[in-house]
Amino acid sequence: MTIAKIIGKNLWGYDTLILILAFFNLLYIFPKVSKISRQLDDILNPTISIPIQELIKNIQNPKESTVNLQKCQILKEKEAFYFNIFVGITTIFPLLGILGTVISLLSLVDFSSQVIITNFATALTSTFWGLIWAIVCKGLEGWITSRVYYNEENFTLLLQRIDQYQSTGSKEDPIEKKIFY
Numbered sequence: 001m002t003i004a005k006i007i008g009k010n011l012w013g014y015d016t017l018i019l020i021l022a023f024f025n026l027l028y029i030f031p032k033v034s035k036i037s038r039q040l041d042d043i044l045n046p047t048i049s050i051p052i053q054e055l056i057k058n059i060q061n062p063k064e065s066t067v068n069l070q071k072c073q074i075l076k077e078k079e080a081f082y083f084n085i086f087v088g089i090t091t092i093f094p095l096l097g098i099l100g101t102v103i104s105l106l107s108l109v110d111f112s113s114q115v116i117i118t119n120f121a122t123a124l125t126s127t128f129w130g131l132i133w134a135i136v137c138k139g140l141e142g143w144i145t146s147r148v149y150y151n152e153e154n155f156t157l158l159l160q161r162i163d164q165y166q167s168t169g170s171k172e173d174p175i176e177k178k179i180f181y
Contacts, residue, residue: 006118010125014100018093018126022133025089030140033082037147040075043068044154069158076155083148090137097130 011019104123108116 006121007125010122013122014103014126015129018096018100018129018133021089021096022093022129022137025086025133025137026140029082029086029089030137030144033079033086033144033148036075036079036082037144037151040072040079040151041147041154043072043075044151044158072155072158076151079148079151083144086137086144087141090134090141093130093134093137095130097127097134100126100130 007015101123104119104126108119
């Protein structure tokens with residue numbers, strides 16, 4: 001039996017689970033976390049750059065609000081939720097591959113050379129797909145992780161600026177003062 005036939009046969013078996021999970025992770029979860037990260041970045045990035053007096057005015061006057069902290073918090077929670085699902089699914093790909101290998105090798109009852117070759121090749125296709133999708137998703141995880149951490153830092157900085165402004169009762173931006181002096 002050729003390797004192409006074995007891979008084709010296994011695609012309709014256990015390997016289907018790995019492929020469905022990979023497509024779900026790449027076509028649904030990753031775009032979700034990416035979109036939410038962009039939305040949060042679009043809100044936070046300009047906010048960090050504006051003077052604190054303007055920021056506080058915008059927060060205190062809801063009719064002209066350009067910064068909605070509750071919306072930022074909701075987006076941050078969604079981003080964390082989808083990011084954790086993406087990372088979780090990415091982590092289990094090698095485990096699914098190993099499970100497929102073990103399942104295939106457990107079915108070895110006849111030790112004739114053709115049965116061993118077929119079952120061993122079947123076992124390896126699960127490992128192959130598990131590793132391929134783990135590598136692809138790990139690469140994407142590296143890219144999205146930086147965005148998630150950047151948004152986390154900006155959100156924390158925003159809250160610190162507001163906290164320091166309110167605790168000093170000053171019209172000066174304590175963060176700007178530290179940065180420029």
